[in-house]
Amino acid sequence: MELQTTSVPAPETTDPSMTEPAMSGPAMTDTEEAAWVRLVALTELLPGVLDAQLLREAQITHFEYLVLMTLASSPDRTSRMTRLASRTNATLPRLSHVAKRLEQRGLIERFPCPEDRRATNARLTDAGLALLDEAAPGHLETARHYVLDALTPDDLDRLYDLAGVLLERLDPEGRMTATACHPAKATAPAD
C-alpha cells in the first residue's frame, strides 16, 4: 500500500479574515496553513536525518558533505573560499571554521591564490575524495529511503518544479543550484 495521497483534499478553505483572535494582518487560509505546516515540518526534519546518517557513518555533517561535494565537482577540485561559501549558502566565517577542521583532518588543503593574494583556495585532497566515495553510498541510500523512493516519476517532476519556483525567491541568483554538471537550465538568469 504505497498510499499516493496524490489528491487528498486539503482542509476546506475558510475566509482568511477570521482564524484566531488578536490577529491583525491577513492570516493564512486553511489550505495555505496546511501546506505551510508541512513545508516547515519538512525543513525541520530532513536536515536532522541527513546529519545523523553522515555523522554516524562518515563523521561529517551534511554541510561538510556539501562542501566536499562542491569541491569535488569544481575544476581541479579547487575553489576560492568566497565562491565555495556562496555555493553552499555559508557565511565566510562559518566556512572558514569548517575549512580549518576539514584541513586538520586532511580532507582539504588551503593555499593562497596566486592571482589575488588576498584570496584563499581550498582544494579537495585524495583523502577527501576517498572519504566522499566512502560516504556516498550510505548518503545515497538515505536520500532514497526518506525521499526519492517515496516519489513517483511524476512526483519527482513536481518536486523539481515546485522547489524551482520557491528557489527563485529564496536564491534568485541560483547560487546553490548552479552545478557545474547541469548547465543551469533557464532558472531565470535574471542578471
Next chain:
Amino acid sequence: MELQTTSVPAPETTDPSMTEPAMSGPAMTDTEEAAWVRLVALTELLPGVLDAQLLREAQITHFEYLVLMTLASSPDRTSRMTRLASRTNATLPRLSHVAKRLEQRGLIERFPCPEDRRATNARLTDAGLALLDEAAPGHLETARHYVLDALTPDDLDRLYDLAGVLLERLDPEGRMTATACHPAKATAPAD
C-alpha cells in the same frame, strides 16, 4: 510574469549506472539528482530566512516560535514537556534548555504536573501570547513573500500532497503535523 514553471522538463534522464567514476552503489539519475539538489537547497535556505526575520523583529528563533505556537494552540495553553518536544521535533534536553530561556524571559512558565509528579507542564503566559501576536504579522509576511505568494493554488495543493508523501517517511507518526485544529486525518493516532 509569474512564470509557472508548471512543467519545465527536468534534465533528461540518463542511466543510473554511469554518472561519476569511483561510485559503487547505484547513483541517482539526472532527474533525481536535480530534484534532490533543489530540495536540499530549499531545506538549507528556508530556515535561515525564517530565523533571520524572527530574530530581527521579535528576538526569538523560528524554533522558539514553533514552541510558543504549539503552546498557544494547546488546551489551556499548556503542554507536557515530552509532548511539546515531540510536536516540535526537539530532543528533551534541547527543549529543556529552550524552555529555561523562555521562562527567564517570562514568555512561558513551568510547573510540576499534578497527575504525574515526574512530568513538567509548560504554559504560555500572557506576555508570551502577546509576543506571538506581535511577531505573527511579520512572520506571516515572510512566509507569503518567500513561499506562499510564489505559488498558484494548484502549486499549493501539490506542495501539500508532496510534502505529505515525504512526511510519511520522515515523520510516520505525524508528530509535527497533527495540529489540534485540523483533526489529523488518518495519520495513525497510535496512542
Next chain:
DNA sequence: TAGCGAAAGTTGACGCATCAACCAATGTGT
C-alpha cells in the same frame, strides 16, 4: 511493600554557527 526497570526532566561539557573586530591585499582617485 520492597525492589527494579522504565519514563520524565534537568544539568554540564563540548561542538558548531554567528557576529563583530581585525588584518592584509586590491584598486581607485588625485
Next chain:
DNA sequence: ACACATTGGTTGATGCGTCAACTTTCGCTA
C-alpha cells in the same frame, strides 16, 4: 605615489544544540 574605501579571509567571544550522566517518580511484580 599616497590616502581611502572595498574585497577576501581569519580569529575570538558568545549562544544554541547534542550527548552523556544523573535525579526523581511511576508502575509492575514478587
